[in-house]
Each structure stands twice: as structure tokens, then as C-alpha cells.
Amino acid sequence: MAQQESAAARGRGRPRAGEELDTGPLLMAALDAFAETGYDGTSVRALSRRLGISHALFTARFGSKEQLWYAAMEHALAPAEQVWKEAAESPESDDLETLRQGIIRQVLFAAAHPQVARIMNHEGAVDSPRIRFVVDRFINPLRPGVERLLDRLVAAGRIRPLPYATLHYLVTNGGCGQFTLPVKTRLLGADLPATPAELREHAETVADILLTGITVKPE
Amino acid sequence: MAQQESAAARGRGRPRAGEELDTGPLLMAALDAFAETGYDGTSVRALSRRLGISHALFTARFGSKEQLWYAAMEHALAPAEQVWKEAAESPESDDLETLRQGIIRQVLFAAAHPQVARIMNHEGAVDSPRIRFVVDRFINPLRPGVERLLDRLVAAGRIRPLPYATLHYLVTNGGCGQFTLPVKTRLLGADLPATPAELREHAETVADILLTGITVKPE
DNA sequence: GGAGAAATTAGACGACTGGAAATTTTTAGA
DNA sequence: TCTAAAAATTTCCAGTCGTCTAATTTCTCC
Numbered sequence: 358m359a360q361q362e363s364a365a366a367r368g369r370g371r372p373r374a375g376e377e378l379d380t381g382p383l384l385m386a387a388l389d390a391f392a393e394t395g396y397d398g399t400s401v402r403a404l405s406r407r408l409g410i411s412h413a414l415f416t417a418r419f420g421s422k423e424q425l426w427y428a429a430m431e432h433a434l435a436p437a438e439q440v441w442k443e444a445a446e447s448p449e450s451d452d453l454e455t456l457r458q459g460i461i462r463q464v465l466f467a468a469a470h471p472q473v474a475r476i477m478n479h480e481g482a483v484d485s486p487r488i489r490f491v492v493d494r495f496i497n498p499l500r501p502g503v504e505r506l507l508d509r510l511v512a513a514g515r516i517r518p519l520p521y522a523t524l525h526y527l528v529t530n531g532g533c534g535q536f537t538l539p540v541k542t543r544l545l546g547a548d549l550p551a552t553p554a555e556l557r558e559h560a561e562t563v564a565d566i567l568l569t570g571i572t573v574k575p576e
Numbered sequence: 577m578a579q580q581e582s583a584a585a586r587g588r589g590r591p592r593a594g595e596e597l598d599t600g601p602l603l604m605a606a607l608d609a610f611a612e613t614g615y616d617g618t619s620v621r622a623l624s625r626r627l628g629i630s631h632a633l634f635t636a637r638f639g640s641k642e643q644l645w646y647a648a649m650e651h652a653l654a655p656a657e658q659v660w661k662e663a664a665e666s667p668e669s670d671d672l673e674t675l676r677q678g679i680i681r682q683v684l685f686a687a688a689h690p691q692v693a694r695i696m697n698h699e700g701a702v703d704s705p706r707i708r709f710v711v712d713r714f715i716n717p718l719r720p721g722v723e724r725l726l727d728r729l730v731a732a733g734r735i736r737p738l739p740y741a742t743l744h745y746l747v748t749n750g751g752c753g754q755f756t757l758p759v760k761t762r763l764l765g766a767d768l769p770a771t772p773a774e775l776r777e778h779a780e781t782v783a784d785i786l787l788t789g790i791t792v793k794p795e
Numbered sequence: 796g797g798a799g800a801a802a803t804t805a806g807a808c809g810a811c812t813g814g815a816a817a818t819t820t821t822t823a824g825a
Numbered sequence: 826t827c828t829a830a831a832a833a834t835t836t837c838c839a840g841t842c843g844t845c846t847a848a849t850t851t852c853t854c855c
Binding site: 392393394395397398477489492493496497519521522525528530531532533535537540541546562566567568569570 | 612613614615617690694697698699700701702703707711712716738739740741744745746747748749750751752753757758759760764766778784785786787789
């Protein structure tokens with residue numbers, strides 16, 4: 358019953374005018390599938406069955422399974438880049454507040470788009486062109502700005518020095534984990550934030566804890 | 577070249593006395609494989625090829641791929657239970673210090689045995705009997721004790737109230753993430769703690785940040 | 796030393812996979 | 826209106842997978 362039955366198998370030849378296929382939903386579905394079951398665990402054929410299209414359509418449009426993966430990731434990049442742009446366009450006057458807003462933004466993004474983090478979890482333990490792509494495309498673009506920010510704060514004596522990776526994992530895996538692994542979260546007996554308000558509260562809690570934790574207290 | 581060539585294909589019939597197969601290393605190798613490439617992404621045949629044994633041996637010993645997975649997880653449980661026992665046997669006088677030691681222990685364990693956390697990352701997004709097993713066996717046994725500890729600390733006004741899951745993810749995914757996803761960590765430009773001293777320092781940094789972050793400061 | 800149990804491998808089976816080729820239908824342009 | 830290109834499907838292929846069965850070798854116990 359979980360198996361979505363094919364959504365109306367489109368018909369054999371070229372589709373009629375106005376019935377052209379939209380690749381957007383295909384890429385979304387592919388991204389979800391890769392995020393849930395990993396690259397190897399995802400079968401293009403099963404995916405196409407679920408979407409009600411022939412498996413050869415994927416090959417025709419995207420070339421190969423690997424290229425489909427990259428196309429889906431590129432598709433996911435759009436909203437991420439928008440978040441980066443927003444962050445760059447709304448600078449806070451205070452460095453610490455900028456960091457705080459960055460953490461909150463990160464948590465909210467992971468809640469809205471958990472796929473990329475899930476894919477990181479699948480790929481991050483073994484080397485491959487794919488993980489290099491994710492890191493170069495999603496993670497490292499953010500790094501220089503954050504590192505400069507941290508350096509300034511350390512130089513000003515406002516936060517303790519700490520490795521970038523430590524903070525990174527505390528935010529993206531620690532603060533966002535419950536969205537990345539929702540089934541585990543539920544089995545843990547926890548409720549996922551359901552309303553935007555609850556979500557915001559969680560994000561702010563995480564930001565509070567981490568910022569308080571790294572702040573150097575004036576004696 | 578990464579493909580380990582078969583380690584001396586044992587021979588056809590029953591092995592000679594003194595050459596009995598030790599299932600321990602088999603389970604270890606299986607655990608590593610499942611942790612690295614996930615359940616679906618792991619092929620029993622490829623694994624047996626790498627180990628230089630016939631693929632049928634796995635079935636003969638463990639029954640099926642799924643049962644092999646459970647056997648490997650049970651095998652991994654032993655060191656985990658030892659850590660729990662140690663924790664129970666060395667109670668700190670102060671609740672906050674107990675929490676601190678628990679966090680440090682957790683980080684050190686993940687560094688020494690990253691497989692279970694990796695498997696959580698693979699399984700935690702989709703419901704399955706497997707994830708229920710991991711949570712029930714590895715995660716939830718720890719929960720009641722920690723929750724009682726947190727409740728006491730909150731009641732004493734020493735820490736802010738916060739959901740168990742939030743703290744859980746901050747520790748096991750945030751503080752331990754760099755061991756769970758070592759390749760990503762390196763691509764992030766970070767060095768994994770190499771010596772026991774560096775490792776301990778990282779664990780203490782994480783514990784410090786989180787404890788400072790959740791402590792209620794006396795005004 | 797002989798018989799049966801135990802432990803391993805080899806081989807076969809059906810299912811599924813990713814990819815390529817062939818086929819069908821529709822559109823678009825002269 | 827005819828034709829070539831486009832867009833989709835069906836069919837086929839070689840490979841791998843998990844599992845089951847049969848064969849083979851050795852051990853153990855009488």
C-alpha cells in the first residue's frame with residue numbers, strides 16, 4: 358500500500374501539445390528518493406514506476422543515473438543559494454547577531470529542505486565524486502565568510518576559539534538532526550516541530566545554546 | 577585498487593582442524609560495510625569476495641542478509657553496553673558533572689565505534705524494522721536515566737528546560753559528526769583528532785559548549 | 796576404519812538493475 | 826500534405842543480487 362501505483366502511464370509516442378513533461382517534479386522526486394534511500398539504494402526503475410513514467414525517460418532526459426543525481430542536486434541548489442543571498446543582503450550590525458541569525462537560518466533551511474543533509478549523511482563516510490560535489494557546492498561556499506566572522510569574534514575576545522568543523526557539525530548535524538532523521542526522532546519519543554512557531558523556537562533554542570556555549574563571559 | 581582481492585579462498589569442504597572460521601571478523605566486516613554503504617548499498621557477495629570466502633557461507637552461518645545485519649548489530653552492541661555499564665558504575669557526586677562525563681563518554685565512543693552512528697544516518701529517514709531495532713537497542717536504553725538527570729537539574733534551577741531530543745542530537749550528531757562522516761570532514765578542510773589527547777580535547781570542548789549553553793547563569 | 800554429521804564451496808534460479816536499441820506517436824516546418 | 830525531428834515507450838541485453846540446492850571435504854564418534 359505504500360507503493361504508489363503508476364500515475365497514469367503517459368502513452369507511447371511524443372506527448373500531445375500542452376502535455377509536455379515537466380522535469381521539475383521528476384528532479385524533486387529523484388532528490389527525495391536519493392535522500393531517503395541513498396544512491397545505491399535508489400532504483401531509477403522503481404522511481405519511474407512510482408511516477409508513472411517509463412524508466413527510459415530518465416535516461417533520455419538525463420543520460421544516466423549518476424547524471425540524474427547531479428541534476429537533482431543542482432535542482433536543490435536553487436533554494437539554498439537564495440538563502441545565502443538573503444543572508445548576504447541582510448547584514449546585522451553586530452557580528453555575534455550575524456552568527457546567531459546564520460545559525461537560525463541554517464536550521465530553518467534544513468527543516469524546509471532536509472534532502473541535502475540526508476544525502477550528506479549517506480555519502481559522507483566514503484569518498485566519491487558525489488560527496489566532493491555536495492561539499493564543494495553546498496558546504497564550502499559558506500565557509501570563508503563564516504570563518505572570517507569567527508576570526509573577528511575571536512580577535513575581539515567575544516567568543517572562544519574553536520575549529521570551524523566543530524561549530525559546523527553542532528549546527529548542521531546537531532541542530533538540524535531531528536529534521537534529517539525524522540523517523541529516528543519519532544522513535545525517540547519526540548515530536549517534530551509542527552508549526553512555524555515551534556520550529557522557530559527550536560531554531561532559537563539551538564542558536565542560544567551554541568552562542569551561549571561559545572561566548573567568552575566577561576568576568 | 578581499493579578492491580581488496582580475495583584472501584586465499586579457503587577450499588571446498590569442511591575446513592581442517594584449527595582452521596575453523598571465526599565469525600567475529602566476519603561480523604565486524606559486515607558492520608563496517610553496512611555502516612559505509614547502507615543496507616541496500618551493501619552486497620553480501622561483494623563483501624564475501626573481499627573476505628575471501630564464498631557468498632553462501634554468509635547464508636549458511638546467518639540465514640539471510642537481513643539476519644546478517646542484525647547479527648552484526650548485536651556484535652556491535654557489546655562495547656556499547658560496556659560503556660553504559662562503566663557510566664553506571666562511576667557515578668559523579670554532582671549531577672551536572674555526571675552529564676558532562678556522559679557527553680564526553682558519548683563522543684569518545686562515537687570516535688572509537690563510528691559504525692552505529694553511520695547506520696543511524698543511513699536508516700533514520702525511513703521507517704523499517706531495522707531502525708526500530710537500532711533505536712530500541714542503542715539509543716532508548718540510555719534515555720530514561722538521562723531524562724531523570726535532566727529533570728533533576730531543571731528542578732534545581734541549574735539548567736534551562738529543553739527537549740531530550742534536542743540535547744541528544746546536539747551530542748550524538750553535532751559533537752560526533754566529524755567521526756561519523758570522516759570524508760566530509762576532510763573535505764571541509766578539517767583534521768580529524770589524531771591522538772587520544774586531541775580527541776579528548778574535542779570531547780571536552782563539545783561538553784563545555786553544550787553545558788555552558790544550557791546552564792542557567794546565576795544573576 | 797567406517798558412517799554420519801558438520802562445514803564449506805560451486806552452481807543454478809528467478810528477479811531486478813542500468814543502459815542501449817528499436818519502435819511508436821506527435822509535432823513542426825517546408 | 827508530406828517529411829524529418831522530437832519525445833516518449835517497449836523491448837532487449839549483460840550483469841549482479843539474494844537465496845536455494847547439490848556437491849565436496851573434513852571431523853567426530855562408534
